[in-house]
Amino acid sequence: MTKKIAVLPGDGIGPEIVAEALKVLDCLVRDFGLQVETEIALIGGAAYDALGTPFPAATLALCRAADAVLLGAVGGPRWESLPYEVRPERGLLGLRAELELFANLRPAILYPPLAAASSLKPERVAGLDLIIVRELTGGLYFGQPRGRRLTPSGEREGYNTLVYRESEIRRIAEVAFQTARKRRKRLCSVDKANVLECSELWREVVSEVGRDYPDVALSHLYVDNAAMQLVRAPTQFDVVVTDNMFGDILSDCAAMLTGSIGMLPSASLDQRGKGLYEPIHGSAPDIAGQGIANPIATVLSLAMLLRYSCDDAATAERVERAVLAALDAGYRTADIHSEGTRKVSTGEMGDAIVAALRAFNP
Numbered sequence: 111m112t113k114k115i116a117v118l119p120g121d122g123i124g125p126e127i128v129a130e131a132l133k134v135l136d137c138l139v140r141d142f143g144l145q146v147e148t149e150i151a152l153i154g155g156a157a158y159d160a161l162g163t164p165f166p167a168a169t170l171a172l173c174r175a176a177d178a179v180l181l182g183a184v185g186g187p188r189w190e191s192l193p194y195e196v197r198p199e200r201g202l203l204g205l206r207a208e209l210e211l212f213a214n215l216r217p218a219i220l221y222p223p224l225a226a227a228s229s230l231k232p233e234r235v236a237g238l239d240l241i242i243v244r245e246l247t248g249g250l251y252f253g254q255p256r257g258r259r260l261t262p263s264g265e266r267e268g269y270n271t272l273v274y275r276e277s278e279i280r281r282i283a284e285v286a287f288q289t290a291r292k293r294r295k296r297l298c299s300v301d302k303a304n305v306l307e308c309s310e311l312w313r314e315v316v317s318e319v320g321r322d323y324p325d326v327a328l329s330h331l332y333v334d335n336a337a338m339q340l341v342r343a344p345t346q347f348d349v350v351v352t353d354n355m356f357g358d359i360l361s362d363c364a365a366m367l368t369g370s371i372g373m374l375p376s377a378s379l380d381q382r383g384k385g386l387y388e389p390i391h392g393s394a395p396d397i398a399g400q401g402i403a404n405p406i407a408t409v410l411s412l413a414m415l416l417r418y419s420c421d422d423a424a425t426a427e428r429v430e431r432a433v434l435a436a437l438d439a440g441y442r443t444a445d446i447h448s449e450g451t452r453k454v455s456t457g458e459m460g461d462a463i464v465a466a467l468r469a470f471n472p
């Protein structure tokens with residue numbers, strides 16, 4: 111059955127990197143008979159400029175009707191002075207919440223040709239292959255009450271609420287245990303249970319869910335220690351599960367271990383496997399429009415889309431192998447370029463991946 115993909119390029123480098131993922135998709139449709147159709151819609155600053163809202167109703171309707179959503183990135187300095195409710199990021203947060211995309215899967219894999227681009231010594235990151243499962247629709251980023259106010263003495267005060275219900279913790283823990291079960295069967299839950307009651311409950315519920323997964327080895331780390339371990343000995347991790355804010359920070363930290371934030375894809379899934387797929391990086395306004403952004407995170411997000419929302423692991427692997435082949439052949443965008451490799455533009459990297467895909471065609 112033909113799958114429908116909503117494509118939201120967004121802002122900054124978003125349209126540039128999404129164009130390369132679409133080149134790859136086009137090749138899969140034309141040369142490999144993949145049955146998908148795409149429709150493009152506005153989100154973020156681009157939607158605000160065109161329609162006065164970062165999250166148009168038509169975009170939500172398209173995403174609801176689609177089997178999966180492929181997104182570039184949103185945001186940029188042009189929209190930073192807008193009121194909070196119409197900032198580009200509200201479009202993305204709104205989409206995640208409306209589609210109930212509570213499980214964010216962020217793999218961090220070190221591709222051997224990029225060992226030199228990692229921020230750590232090659233021997234510390236050799237073999238790195240971990241996945242961070244981040245809770246995405248609860249916690250501090252959504253908790254109420256939130257806001258700014260004046261104290262009785264007239265001082266400005268900002269406040270947010272960290273809150274998790276048992277059911278929210280349970281469903282993300284289930285996703286994490288199931289993910290671990292398909293991998294090396296090790297799950298590390300990250301919290302701050304020594305300080306936060308919310309984390310205490312997190313640890314309790316994750317441990318309870320763990321009783322149904324005796325084949326998965328569960329461990330717990332406080333977030334400060336987890337951050338330290340990620341840069342000390344990152345290959346000890348297989349699957350890491352954590353809350354919204356800790357996951358936001360730890361996954362960027364893991365990103366640097368792989369060489370560039372431009373390499374890391376993500377999937378945000380609902381309870382039925384429908385998903386939003388996007389690179390973990392932002393709209394990179396500092397390099398937008400220059401044709402130098404790395405499109406690999408977006409191409410690998412497309413691979414995740416094929417795996418999780420189209421249930422097509424074979425085509426997903428084909429895309430991942432094509433990315434590796436392009437890297438093996440020495441193609442590098444500026445962010446991962448090193449001596450002895452060939453520096454290419456965003457478009458040339460997309461072309462190299464497509465050429466590698468075609469080379470596999472039987």
Ligand code: NAD
Pocket residue numbers: 123127182183184185186187199202371372388389390391392393394395396397402403404405407445
């Ligand atoms: P960023 O991820 O956009 O950029 C951080 C650094 O990484 C920059 O130096 C950038 O040039 C580089 N970089 C990012 N992606 C790259 C790629 N594909 N290739 C090469 N280099 C890349 O983070 P930021 O600068 O903190 O945020 C910029 C804007 O993006 C802000 O408006 C922010 O709110 C937004 N943002 C959006 C998302 C999202 O859409 N999911 C996520 C994070 C930030």
